[in-house]
Amino acid sequence: MHVPANETMVPLLPCVAPDETLAFWRALGFEVTWDQRRPYLYLAFAWRSVDIHYGRAAKGVDPAEETTGGCLVMVDEVAPYHAAFVGKMRGAYGKVLAKGLPRITRYRPGASRFTIMDPSGNSVVFIQRDEPAELEYGGSTELTGLAKVLDNARILREFKEDDLAAFRALNSGLRRHGETAPARDRALALAQLVELATALGRPTDEWARRLRELTLTDDERRAVRASVADPELLDL
Secondary structure (H helix, E strand, O other): OOOOOOOOOOOOEOOOOOOHHHHHHHHHOOOOEEEEEEOEEEEEEEEEEEEEEEEEEOOOOHHOOOOEEEEEEOOOOOOHHHHHHHHHHHHHHHOOOOOOOOOOOOOOOOOOOOEOOOOOEEEEEEEEEEOOOOOOOOOOOOHHHHHHHHHHHHHHHHHOOOOOHHHHHHHHHHHHHOOOOOHHHHHHHHHHHHHHHHHHHHOOOOHHHHHHOOHHHHHHHHHHHHHHHHHOOOOO
């Protein structure tokens, strides 16, 4: 029997917060294509060629653990998608949602993925189709000093999604290598510490003050601002 090759596969994610989920995806520009609460929960959203559906979550699911479920969205370039969602967030919430649930992870220029965490603790990961099959985990062997620390923090943030480990790595690396590192690398580390501290609910005053005290060129300032998801966090 001939089976036509015209399948469409749509992720069905667990939902513990229907109203919050509706509000969130609407804020990001998604169309609500189905909103059913009885006799069972079923929500559906569409944006461009992306479809996300939700059903009732199993008992005992804790969104705070952020292990509820997830799906991958393969795209040619991730940067335009991140920029579009960040713009929608600013318009709807007045800021970029960078901590708690829901949120969007930071995007570093040249990165090949980012993640949207929904109100139920599901992860929707946007990935570049031609992302390298082999990635350097734990810091490139070709880098040294603070540059290597920054690369290691990138892996912790973008691929392991461990903000606390990235924060600790940058804090420790800045103490060890800050005196000898170029101003640009110090500024990148401080900017990312500001962003990570914000996400972790920690004070940012020290990092922000040290960042303001650095003398940077215009190009360096632009690079530092581009290294964080919300440049408004930085006083540059």
